Amino acid sequence: MIRSTLCSLRNFSALAPLLQVALVSFVLGLVFVLIEAWTSTLVDYGLEGASPxxxxxxxxxxxxxxxxxxxxxxxxxxxxxxxxxxxxxxxxxxxxxxxxxxxxxxxxxxxxxxxxxxxxxxxxxxSAEQCQQRLRERESCLGMLGFAWLGSLVCLLAHGLGSRRFYRHSAP
The missing domain is CATH 2.40.50.140 (Nucleic acid-binding proteins)
Incomplete structure (x- = not known):
């Protein structure tokens, strides 16, 4: 779905496949950032003001x-x-x-x-604050964000290294 949406953008389909994957991963990372920003403060475990x-x-x-x-x-x-x-x-x-x-x-x-x-x-x-923070960390999207952006980085590096090898072999 994301790829098809991006394909409708100008020149996306003209990009190399690794660059397409990198761009899609980057966009997914941005989505996870928005989800994290929206949900990290909204989750309430009912611990506010409680004492052990x-x-x-x-x-x-x-x-x-x-x-x-x-x-x-x-x-x-x-x-x-x-x-x-x-x-x-x-x-x-x-x-x-x-x-x-x-x-x-x-x-x-x-x-x-x-x-x-x-x-x-x-x-x-x-304390209630520490416990609530630990519970919020469990449901964090930061792991998915890191994975998506790591995927982007790997794809960009693979594309860069692949194109360098191609240019080196094609030189007379």
Whole structure:
């Protein structure tokens, strides 16, 4: 679609194929820049103004991307989301069910956990702002932007080196 749109532009189809690919990659990079600029400040994870909280709980079970825990004092159950951006596990997930842990969490996101003063999972952020920034980085388009512009650079270099070789061989 992008290539066909660019082909309708003047002289695009007259360019060498590698230059066409470089131009398309560059345009895709610009699209990713716009997406990143638009979405990086709009994503809200509901962490504004929150402060980490802790509780002592049994891990009832491990679900897809979450822990179901039961508070030791009140018996209340809650689901704490596991995010690799916020928590680094020190033990396998299969080892968590049935264990009494002291958990730190931030509005439903698990940050850290200990058992007998030994860390079983370690928080990767200390405040709501840091955690929100780490979650935003996960959804960033910057990787795609870098890949698109790297593709442009590779194509331009390949075109430049290819045309140099061609001119060198064609000289009498």
């Amino acid at each position: 909280d802790s509780l002592s709980a049994w891990v009832v079970r491990v679900e897809a991307g979450a822990l179901l825990v039961e508070d030791l004092d009140s018996g209340e159950r809650q689901r704490l989301r596991l995010s690799p951006e916020l928590t680094r596990l020190q033990v396998p997930l299969a080892q968590l069910p049935g264990q009494p842990l002291v958990l730190s969490h931030l509005r439903g996101y698990l940050l850290g956990c200990t058992r007998d003063d030994q860390p079983w999972c370690v928080a990767r952020c200390d």
